[in-house]
Amino acid sequence: MYKFSQTRKIARFIHLISGVLIGVYFYSPLSNNILLFLIIKAIILPVVSISGLWMWKGYLFKKSK
Numbered sequence: 180m181y182k183f184s185q186t187r188k189i190a191r192f193i194h195l196i197s198g199v200l201i202g203v204y205f206y207s208p209l210s211n212n213i214l215l216f217l218i219i220k221a222i223i224l225p226v227v228s229i230s231g232l233w234m235w236k237g238y239l240f241k242k243s244k
Contacts, residue, residue: 183237183241
């Protein structure tokens with residue numbers, strides 16, 4: 180099992196990569212692509228939200244165990 184610090188680093192990495200993908204989508208000419216819009220909306224935004232919540236309130240899960 181991973182230590183809490185390792186899971187936080189993994190969540191941070193996922194959050195940063197997902198944020199970069201959102202930035203690339205908005206500032207590239209691909210922003211008119213419907214398929215990319217659906218991928219961002221259905222996959223990337225929830226991943227950014229969940230990883231952000233994990234980094235913010237993840238310590239509560241550690242305490243509950």
